Amino acid sequence: AMPTSFNVDTASAGDDICSICYDALSTKRIICLHPCQHRFHRTCIMSWFESRQQFIRRQFTCCLCRTYASRHKDERGQHVPPMLALEVKENERDFADRRLRFEGLVRFWTSINRILESLREDKHRAVLLDKCSEYVEDIDDEMEKLRTRAELTEKIFVSHSLRSNQRINALNENMRTWMETVDQGGRTMDQLMLLEKNLDRASSELRKEKDAATTSALIRFRELCEAEI
Ligand SMILES: [Zn+2]
Ligand SMILES: [Zn+2]
Known part of the structure; x- marks a missing residue:
């Protein structure tokens, strides 16, 4: 059944078809553009709005009539904002x-x-x-x-x-130094083995620090988001 909240007066022949995918409008959720009142499948028109050329300029235009769409309403009359892809x-x-x-x-x-x-x-x-x-x-x-x-x-x-974490930056620097030292050559087997052991230790320290920083960054992000809601 057709949703009743749309302005049926503007409906014309072929209006039951989504002009983007040519499938029947009833197969998916619908968005009605204002002011032109053209209707499309929600996911079809959203992928057009979220395309780079539309989204970057924030000038959302109707695929059919090129009218600037100021609002995009779903079947419940709610505005659906396009989100950056x-x-x-x-x-x-x-x-x-x-x-x-x-x-x-x-x-x-x-x-x-x-x-x-x-x-x-x-x-x-x-x-x-x-x-x-x-x-x-x-x-x-x-x-x-x-x-x-x-x-x-x-x-x-x-x-x-992670990029702005000083401890991780220091550990990265440390890793680089060990790698260069190993690469320099002219070492005895014993010296080389010791260097590689140090390199392993530095790399595992860096990994642990990154894991810990990742966990705490995610916790912090969630806290900030919850505060926003
Ligand atoms: Zn469609
Ligand atoms: Zn239109």
Whole structure:
């Protein structure tokens, strides 16, 4: 059945089809663009909005009529904000460079989790309404996509924390020195064995320190996110 919250008056012939994938609109969740009122599958129009050319300029335009879409409403009339596609390597790099400030990462993570919360409700409703498996899988796919983005946000936070950790930087320097020393050559077998033992010790110390710093960075990130919620 067609959702009732859309303006049916603007519906024209062929309006039951998603103009991006040419599949019936009823097979997946729908987004209605404002002001043009064109409708698409939510996941189809979101991947267009989240493409680099659209997202970087923040000028979300309708695929059909090129009208600037000021709001994108789901079937419950809620605005669905496009989220930066962090899984695209170029975007991840941009994000890491530009928005290293922790607040940016925290805000991104909390927005993602807010959307995930409403997707859990969508899925619950879809199951109650006995929607087809394609419809439910579409929700699962979007949740998976957003979970990946949330994980990448954490990863960027952790790698930034490790880079600015003085103890880890000192241990890295120590490792480099041992490696150079081993490479210099002209050593007796005994000297070489001793050097390699030192190199092993330095590398295991560095690994332990990194593991500990990673754990505490993740805990800190979660604390910051919880404070934001
Ligand atoms: Zn579609
Ligand atoms: Zn349009």
